[in-house]
Every structure is written in structure tokens, then in C-alpha cells.
Amino acid sequence: MYQINALNPKDEGHQARKRFGQNFLHDQRVIEKIVRSVNPRAGENIVEIGPGLAALTAPLISECDALTVVELDRDLAAGLPRRVPHPERLTIIEADALKYDFTQLFQVDKPLRIVGNLPYNISTPLLFHLLTFDGQVKDMHFMLQKEVVDRITAQPNTKEYGRLSVMIQYYSQVTFLFEVPAGAFNPPPKVTSAVFRLEPHANKPIVAQDEKALARLVAHVFTQRRKTLRNSLKGMLPEGGFERAGVDPMARPETLSLGQFVALADQMVA
Template structure:
């Protein structure tokens, strides 16, 4: 997990933990850029996942009147109140965000604004877990490996375009914001990172008849992305399904738009 820290973690008496994949961001310019991108305001219901040593937490809490943080590392959680300028505004929840019910954070019907650094090994399930609460979320600002952000924001007919692109874009509008080089972290990771924004749709521009069927179809065709759709979807569509969907059966999955995937999923055999 890329947990943000403006200082050397050894100076804070905290050693990075390999099991949490901790890399602490020390670049003040990057920290300021993230805060500007989030642009928190008084009254916002802001939630930070993985506050680390509070380098992002501190400027965030200075801009809003309340901040909730979810931290898995008990040692880091215990030290947070002493690292922020307004500890009375801070609510700390020691939990695994992947298992947390974000409905519990809804206050006065104010939508959530989620900020954080997602562990690579659980980033995809965590994103989809958060999207289960999409109707309660205004926006999300995250930092991930750039290669994952490239996949989330990819367009058809690119090598990055795949299951993650289609399914995230079904639920959200994604925006690539900026890169973060390895040297901005301590210790430096082996990859370049990137910050991006997700805005869940209040009303989806394209709606599938069965979202589970859509997810199943998209996952299936991208595991066989070198095959034509006719071959990979053999037996999975109703008769004349390709014609009804208006999709070329000789096409390959990376060429299809989101609308075409939805049209195909609507023709799946029940």
C-alpha cells in the first residue's frame, strides 16, 4: 500500500511493513497536488483509506471540519491524533477497508468523498467493493500503480483496454490526473504511480438488463482476448444474438465499446 508520509518513517519511529506493502510519500509538491485535486470543503463527508503517517491527512483535515480514516495498521492508527493539526476533527476506524460497510459513514445524507492509496494485491476487489456503495459516493481520488490506472481509464482498441476498463467505466466516469515517480516515495517502489478520479454515475448512461451477466461476459471474453467473439461466446448467446446486439461476431473484445458489451450481455442465455 502506498501510504503517504511527508517525513522519513524511521524518524517517526515507524518501520515500513512488508506485509502491508508500505511505501511512504515524502514529496510535498505531490501531496499538495493531491489535496488540490480533491479540493475538500467544509461540510464534505471525507473518508481516507490508509492514512499512514498522516502527510495527506494533515492538509485534508485543515480544509474540512471532519475527516474519517480507515487504517489497518494498529501502530499507525494509534499515532495519528498526534500527527494532525486538528485531532478533534479526526475519527479513526481500525479496519480492513475491503470488508468495511461504508454505509456506516453516511451522515445527514451527505455523500462520501473517498481518498486513498490502494494496495496493489487487493486494488481491484477493493474498487469493486467501493462501487457497491456507489450511490452513496460523490467521488473517489486514489493513487495506484500507473499501469493499473492506465487500464482503468483505457479506451477501446488499446492494449490496456480490458475487463477493468469496461466494468469500472460502466459504473463510473474515470479521469487520469497525474503521475507520481518512484523517487517521491521512501522506500522507492519499483513502479511509477498515478493519481486518478472516479465519479460514480447517479444515473448510468448505459444500463444492462443484468449486471452480473455483463460482468460474466466481460470477464469471459477477456480471458480469451485473441479469439473472435463468435468463438469465445459460442453457446452463451440467444439465437441471432450478435445480430440483435448489432455486434460483429468476428470482432475481438478489445475493439468493443461499453455500449456494445452491454448490448451483447442483454442477449445472453439465461
């Protein structure tokens, strides 16, 4: 059984930095639950984003023979080797995950498994950045603000359903795992968090002719979600586009399935 090092940032002399969106996980039960969900194994290509004070890093590295971490804060990166039980297994990359080229970590027959307690202020662009590496990523386990996770995992005909739901579900299978209370962090955020899993599709069940067109269409209609599709897409579709896509022009965007969004986007480039 691994030993969980749920460290207190005050004991380490490190003050959480707002500009990095730092909230340090310290609840051992939550840490153990996350590690069980990830289920790391020797021989896997595991990457942790934002290891912080090694609350997750330590138990993860105890279960695998190698772990790569990407940390932007130089002070935290420098202290990581003394906070983990097997520092020889640790590879530290000092970089901004938003800008880092994860292709540098690809290994033949070892798809990436990515883990992280993501800074809430960069979560959405980081998720889209990581999803550009589809085909090389086996799965991702992240903790985010629950409100955001609810939007990622939302289904049609709910108030949470929107751009994040459609685009992330286009690229991956999403699974809501469990909630995490604010008290599990130091300092505690003002929101409840949640852990979820993304499994990028090896072969997308629905494929758009032009994924950039799909992204433009989805972003556009959800900025005008109270309008009917006929009104919000005026001038963007060819004559008869709604009929060929099999979509009611009087519908509103939150009622459409992923397949219907793809069908509409395909009409834009037909």
C-alpha cells in the same frame, strides 16, 4: 494555507510492512497536488483509506471540519492523532477497507468523498468493493500503480483496454490526473504511480439488465482476448444474439464499446 506534514517513516520509528503493501508518500509537491485535486471543503463527508503516517491526512484535515480514516495497521492508527494539526476533527476506524461496510459512514445529503494512496496488492478488489456503494459516493481520488490506472482509463482499440476498463467505466466516470514518480515514496516502489478520479454515475448512461451477467461476460472474453467473439462466446448467446446486439461476431473484445458489451450481456439474459 495548510501545513503539509510529509513525515519520514524512519523518523517515526515505523518500518513499512510488505504484508500491508506500505509505501509512504513524502514528496510535498505531490501531496499538495493531490490535495488541490480533491479540493476538500468544510461540511463534506470525507474518508481517507490507508492514512499511513498522515502525509495526506494532515493537509486534508486542515481544510475540512471532519475527516474519517480507515487504517488496518494498529500501530499507525494509534499514532495518527499526534501527527495531525486538528486531532479533534479526526475519526479513526481500525478496519480492513476490503471488508469494511462503508454504509456505516453514510450521511443524509452528504455523499462520501473517498481519498487514498491504495496498497497495490489489494487495489482491484477494493475498487470493485467501493463501487458497490454507488449512489452514496460523490467521488474518489486514488493513487495506484500507473499501469493499473492506464487500464482503468483505457479506451477501446488499445492494448490496455480490458475488464477493468469496461467494468469501472460502467459504474463511473474516470479521469487520469497525473503521474507520481517512485522517488515520492519511502521506500520507493519499483513502479511509477498515478493519481486518478472516479465519479460514480448518479444515473448510469447505459444500464445492463443483469450486471452480474455483464461482469461474467466481460471477464470471460478478456481471458480469451485473441479469440473472436464468436469463438469465445460459443454456447453463451442465443441464436441471433450477435445480430440483435448489433455486434460483429468476428470482432475481438478490445474493439467493443461499453454499450456493445451491455448489449451482448442483455442477450445472455433475454
